[in-house]
Amino acid sequence: MLRYSADAALEPRGFTRLLDASRCGDEEAWSQLVRQVYGDLVRLAHRQRSEYAVPATLGTTGLVHECYLRIAGGARERIENRRHFFSLASRVMRQVLCDYARTSLRVKRGGLQQREDLDAWDAEARSEAEDLVYIDELLTQLEAQNEAWARVVECRYFAGLGDEETAETLGIALRTAQRHWSDARAWLAERMR
Structure with a gap:
């Protein structure tokens, strides 16, 4: 279960205070905010890595750092609050994992020829x-039709959050999160047949 740090700086007002200060150019505030959420990001990345067959070259630390670089590289200015930060982190980690999977599936040199690989990257992976x-x-198609459902799928499937954590992260009612999850699963199941 993803748990936010009990540190006062991570309370909504403290997080927002640090976020606002970083927007005004206070890099120390941004650094402090990142230090305080780093453990949660590591747990989130570890959960995502353990869920999927990701080659060892993309470790938990690598996933966290790639997530950080993408958020700090421009998305940081659009972060509204702590919930939005973790929702964004889940989405970014999904993108990193999917980009990595796409890259791993590409055949290097040789076009569409199949290559024989004897390392850990086996047929199951x-x-x-x-x-x-x-x-x-x-999920990209689902986003175009119902963004709320897509956000819930990201939290549940890619971040491994439960109902309550998803509702908290997205700032919606528990029952709404459960209903969105049920509807989104039905939508996905219909298309996966």
Whole structure:
């Protein structure tokens, strides 16, 4: 279960205070905010990595750092609050994992020829990577039709959050999160047949 730090700076007002200060150019405030959420990001990344067949070259730390670089590189200015930060982090980690899966599936040199690989990247891992890419494509379609459902799927499927954590992260009622999850699963199941 993803738990936010009990530190006062991570309370909504403290997080927002640090976020506002960082927007005004206070890099120390941004650094302090990142230090305080780093453990939660590591747990989120670890959960995502353990869920999918990700080759060892993309470790938990690598996933967290790639997430940080993408958020700090421009998305940081649009972060509204703590919930939005973790929702964004889940989405960014999904993108990183899917990008990595796509890259891993590409055959280097030789076009569409199949290459024989004797390392850890076996048929099962390849199949999981293909599934991950396919689900990402479906989720992109779902986003176009119902963004709220897509956010819930990201939290549940990609971040491994439960009902209550998803509701908290997205700032919606528990029952709404459950209903969106049920509707989104039905939508996805229909297209995966």
